[in-house]
Amino acid sequence: MENTYTYDEAFKASLEYFGGDELAARVWVNKYAMKDSFGHIFERSPRDMHHRIAAEIARIEKKYNNPVSEEDVFALLDHFRYLVPAGSPMTGIGNHHQIASLSNCFVIGIDGNADSYGSIMKLDEEQVQLMKRRGGVGHDLSGIRPKGSPVKNSALTSTGIVPFMERYSNSTREVAQDGRRGALMLSIAIRHPEAEAFIDAKMTEGKITGANVSVKVDDEFMRCATEGRPYHQQFPISSNSPLVEKDIDATALWHKIVHNAWKSAEPGVLFWDTILRESIPDCYADLGFRTVSTNPCGEIPLCPYDSCRLLAINLYSYVENPFTPQATFNFELFKKHVAMAQRFMDDIIDLEQEKIDAILNKVANDPQSDEVKYTERHLWEKIKHKTAQGRRTGVGITAEGDMLAALGLRYGTEEATEMAVKVQQTLALSAYASSVNMAKERGAFPVYDAKREENNPFVLRIKEHDAALYDDMVKYGRRNIACLTIAPTGTTSLMTQTTSGIEPVFMPVYKRRRKVNPNDTNVHVDFVDETGDSFEEYIVYHPKFITWMKAQGLDTEKRYTQEEIDELVARSPYYKATANDVDWLMKVRMQGAIQKWVDHSISVTVNLPNSVDEELVNRLYVEAWKSGCKGCTIYRDGSRAGVLVSTQKTDKKKKKQEEDLLTKGMKLPEVTERRPDVLECDVVRFQNNKEKWVAFVGLLDGHPYEIFTGLQDDEEGIVLPKTVTKGRIIKTVLPDGTKRYDFQFQNKRGYKMTVEGLSEKFNKEYWNYAKLISGVLRYRMPIENVIKLVNSLQLESENINTWKVGVSRALKKYVIDGTEAKGQKCPNCGHETLVYQEGCLICKHCGASRCG
Structure with missing residues (x-):
């Protein structure tokens, strides 16, 4: 009989666990504490969760030689200090109350011709079946014929890509209800004749709101765009006998991509030739590992029906004597823990296989007919097969911004970039060494072939920097087809009390407010809100800011004035190192340098102030391509305001709102004191x-x-x-x-x-x-x-x-839809930019959503 806890009991215990951080405690209880479908909570605090995860990993370890003990696993997870599993593994491992996948990322696709209603509908169902199991999904639309093409049905001509973008977007919004997770990436090759319509599709207010969109740009297009030459588009995009062909003004289309990204933060750009050239799995393209799209955040390029589980290593925890002149990074401990992280991720693949079996068993026992259940069953059979073939993992990092600051390095400088690259190189070599050692003990992934990989640029880098590791890899193989990524850590960074990923978004102090009794003469009331309740504001220091203050011998209990806080911040290593402060060109160069030691990709958004012009966005994208980035997304502050919602409070908008309500048989609300019968x-x-x-x-x-x-x-x-x-x-x-x-x-x-x-x-x-x-x-x-x-x-x-x-x-x-949730901050990015959309709260700044 499992113990159950009330929400208040779990919150109180978690609040103590997080040292009084209410936001972290609520995020954990709401998102990650083990629950059943009736809302019963089975864990009091993250300590219980980490024991659950450690027990399951240790159970798998016992299947193999030299098993790691449950105590040692727990020690690396406890308090999110070293290893931080991503949301799906953290929620799902050892959780028998939910039948869900441990994978964060999936890509789906159709073998052969994908240009039919049958294939379009099949992908629609597959993405929903995956999302209901907590997976983010990506798929590519390059196989759908362009608008106006002849078809052999009653319509006679094709409707093109955009209506199907809307279909897939709507399905995502539909499934993302009641706590289920819906996240979608739609991509298209720039060679496709309807790429421009794809690029423009989200510029209409309220359209395609359930999907991220990225365009797959090849090197030839970038050369044509930057040199002013025409570019050839065709459909099918890889055919020697295309049905549709045209030459376009590459520069004009590139400027449209730049303009739309400047205006609305989309589309993202995937530098597709770089992705394919660097991809180790694509050495096995003829065996089913040809990369076709990415997951919604772009950090995992995948072949159809492959998936990946994610885990981040908290870099800040390896800084000794942080924020002092004696600060150093403990590379030896880091290498040891990276090896363990890769090993645990391989264990999680075995746990995922068990989860897939549980899903298949549930489908088999569902009351529907075999005809109805066929797509879902066959989908998970394909995923299980591809998971076993490649054993793909996604070991990444979090808190790189904090690590650099703790070492006294300012983010975006040459010195900081050199350190970041050194850390990522160490991680890559250590993770691959661990995968090779596991191949000795557990066997290599089934299709491993050293000959296929011998000219891959990433493998050649390993050979150049660690010849002995390369020789062992050729001799014994590797346990995992690919190992590394850098994903956005989102809400988990709130619980680790770090800045997420590789980008510092740091606020040294938070202004919070609490309800007070206005009749208490000992309390100063700062303001009264619309409900008539009285509040006062109080200051909360970021834990890393407190650590820095202590290292400088400053009083952390004193209530500083705003001027004193500003002076302290100007002295801290975070000063001029936050998203709006860094040299943005240096940032993308840093991303490109780190990318050379990440076999998958890096999910990072270049955050810009509202005042920047389109030319800067153009330069950043071009620099990202030249620097070797696999993808790039630009966000200009406030740029989504005209896309997710319209913020213009004009008479014209009010009139349109009234017209929209009238079409639904409604009208603007009026006070009616006498209730109708x-x-x-x-x-x-x-x-x-x-x-x-x-x-x-x-x-x-x-x-x-x-x-x-x-x-x-x-x-x-x-x-x-x-x-x-x-x-x-x-x-x-x-x-x-x-x-x-x-x-x-x-x-x-x-x-x-x-x-x-x-x-x-x-x-x-x-x-x-x-x-x-x-x-x-x-x-x-x-x-x-x-x-x-x-x-x-x-x-x-x-x-x-x-x-x-x-x-x-x-x-x-x-x-x-579009109403601002005033006074509420996004639990993911901390910005007060939440709006209502179909009953859910969506953040205009980072795109995070919360329903229910």
Whole structure:
């Protein structure tokens, strides 16, 4: 019997674990603590999670010679100090409550001709089947014929690529609900005649919002674009007898890519010849390892039906005497831990094979027919086969910005770049040595062939810098077809209390706020928000800033003035080293230099201030290509504002919003004090602790006007068929003048069914709070502010606190897309740039999303 914990118990224990960091504690409990589908929490803090992971890795280790003990595995994971598994392994390893993959990244594709509705629909289903198991998916659209091409169906001509981009995007948004993860990369070859339409597709507001898009640019196009020569496009792109051909102005198309990236941060650019030239798996292209696209963040170029699991090494932890003149990097300890990281990642491949077997077993036992289940079953059979063939891993790094700062090196300088390259080279050689040693003990990946790899540039670098390692690799083989990447660490960097990946985005102090009692004369009240609650701001120092202050002998308990803080920051090694400060050209050169020691790719975004012009974006992209980067993404501050949402508060926008509402049978909300006798109603179900609850949201002109909640399955609660999602709330005035609210719906046979006396079904406390919320809804407080009000309620009962989460979730679906979530910060990047999109919160700065 497993122990279970309430949310408050897990949060309290995690808060202590993270030294009082509320954000890190909430991120861990919400995203990574082991739960079941009923919301039961089985881990109190990350310590429990790390014991779970360590036990599973140690179990696999015992299958092989010289096993590593569970205690030694745990020591490397504990407190995220050294090794940090990515989200999917961290959530899934040892978790028998969810049937999900441990892979973070997948690419899918069609063998042979992909230009048919059958293949398009097949990929659509496959991406959804993968996303529901927590995988990010990429696939390439270069096999679809361009718009206007002749087809042998009733349409006579092809619709082209853009409608299918929208299809795949919509599927991603559909699956990314209720905690499921939906992330998609769509790519196209620049040689495709419809590449320009692909590049422009996301420039229309609200279009393709469920996908990242990147264009695969070859060296010939870059030469044509920079030299002013025409470029040849054709379809099929690799055919000797193409059906469609045309020569284009390469410079003009390149400027369009640059302009769109400057304006909207997309498309990303993949330097495809560099990717293929450097790719070790592509030495086995004829055996099914031809790279066709990347995962959504771009750090793992993959062949169809291959996947990868990720783990990051926390570089900051190898700095001894940080922020002092005596600071050094412990390379010996680092090499030892890299070897262990590669070994554990290979163990995780075995764990992934078990997970795939569990998925296949579930599919086999599902009640649907074999015909319905065929695609899902065959998909996972292909993934299992490709996983076993290549045993691909993704060992990466996090906290490189912190490491450099702790060593007294300013990010973006020549000295910092030299150090970063040395660290990455050490990592690459150590990881490959570990893979070779595992080949001796466990056997090489099945298709290993030294002859195929002998001219690969990455392998030749290994030969040049470690001839003995290369000789051993030729003799014994290698356990893994490819080993390395640098991925965005996202929310895990919050828990490691580091800056993520290779880019420093550092705020030495955070301004937070807490609710206070305005009647307490000992408390200074800084401001009052829209709900009438009083708050005060207080300062929280970043843990690395505190470490630096202690190294300088500064008082970390003192409350400094803003001027004093500014002076301290100017003295710190992070000064002029954050995203908007660095020499951006030096940044991409640094990425290119590090890339030479990463066999997959590097996911990094060049963050620019809003004021930069398009010419700088052009220079950065060209420099990235010349420096040997495999890809590059540019983000100019605020550039997504006109794409995800329109931020212009003009009469024209208001008129369009009103027109859009009218097309849906709605109108702008108006205050209606007298409640109509009958209101249309939506039925929203949610979980409250171990009980199933239902919310009835009364609608007036399509907008929430009132809300009632109650138990659904209790003997004296509300029993409704699961198919009921809509109905009517009817107000009945009884002879004694009292009012009663009834819910009426139509059953499958067409008969009207009535649940009488909604008010009698509720606990009195719930009923009173529901009346409060209904009151502000009737006076048309904006829904986002109502949600804020609900979330701010300070309630004693744990049960009613869970209830208010359900109410908040029920109301989110009514927030107009694009509405800013004012006062809320993105848990991924820390920016106050969250907007509502289809009931989810999406960050305009980093693209992170959170639903539910």
